[in-house]
Amino acid sequence: MPFDELFHQHLIFSNVKCETAYQLFEKVGSRLYKENYVKSSYLSALTKREETYPTGLSLENINIAIPHTDCEHISSPFIAYASSEQPLLVGSMGEKNKTIQVSHYFFLGITESKTQVELLQYLMTLFTNYQFVQGLKHAKSEEEVFQVIKHPIRSEVL
Amino acid sequence: MKRVIVACGSGVATSQTVASKVQKILNQNRIKANVEAVDIKSLDQYIPQSDVYIAITKGSKDYNIPTLNGIAFLTGMGMEEETNQLISLLT
Numbered sequence: 001m002p003f004d005e006l007f008h009q010h011l012i013f014s015n016v017k018c019e020t021a022y023q024l025f026e027k028v029g030s031r032l033y034k035e036n037y038v039k040s041s042y043l044s045a046l047t048k049r050e051e052t053y054p055t056g057l058s059l060e061n062i063n064i065a066i067p068h069t070d071c072e073h074i075s076s077p078f079i080a081y082a083s084s085e086q087p088l089l090v091g092s093m094g095e096k097n098k099t100i101q102v103s104h105y106f107f108l109g110i111t112e113s114k115t116q117v118e119l120l121q122y123l124m125t126l127f128t129n130y131q132f133v134q135g136l137k138h139a140k141s142e143e144e145v146f147q148v149i150k151h152p153i154r155s156e157v158l
Numbered sequence: 159m160k161r162v163i164v165a166c167g168s169g170v171a172t173s174q175t176v177a178s179k180v181q182k183i184l185n186q187n188r189i190k191a192n193v194e195a196v197d198i199k200s201l202d203q204y205i206p207q208s209d210v211y212i213a214i215t216k217g218s219k220d221y222n223i224p225t226l227n228g229i230a231f232l233t234g235m236g237m238e239e240e241t242n243q244l245i246s247l248l249t
Binding site: 059 | 214232
């Protein structure tokens with residue numbers, strides 16, 4: 001499955017007003033549950049996972065988090081995207097007790113473990129692509145975000 | 159042959175992604191080494207037979223073999239420094 005098919009416009013949340021990353025997880029998690037992408041155990045599993053293995057990544061031009069949890073809590077594969085109106089504090093992946101400010105979140109919902117490596121490589125290519133990052137930062141609506149994600153600069157990215 | 163291990167506890171296969179990037183870098187530099195992604199839970203049993211450990215998950219434990227920062231290979235931030243260290247450890 002081409003990875004851009006995992007994105008859906010109704011799973012994109014632009015400029016969410018919230019004060020903590022947990023509030024953002026709740027908002028995204030409840031939509032995912034309502035639309036049958038995840039099981040009822042998803043939100044608590046996601047939160048717990050993020051506490052133990054935080055997913056904040058500091059890249060050259062953007063800070064991003066990739067919250068995710070085990071396959072068993074996912075019903076149907078997806079990638080949801082959310083941006084917060086204000087940067088929120090999340091733990092930095094691989095660093096003890098370090099938090100970073102993140103406004104851009106990609107929630108990874110994968111059911112097949114063998115596609116995970118390729119998906120992560122694909123996303124890292126996007127996250128390190130200057131034009132993609134600029135497009136994401138400047139998108140003002142869910143629709144604009146969706147266009148940026150669905151049509152990354154293919155010749156450069158893929 | 160020298161052995162490099164990469165470990166994470168993550169469900170999105172961060173360690174495999176980093177391992178394949180590291181293997182590619184070593185191939186480009188014509189350095190022969192085995193790069194393996196292992197589960198953080200079985201890390202202890204791999205350490206004694208390995209030359210370099212590339213860490214992705216924050217560990218509560220320090221190991222007695224050279225340890226590099228795996229996130230650098232994922233994000234590209236500080237990758238050159240880690241690459242140079244890795245090459246000098248393997249040659």
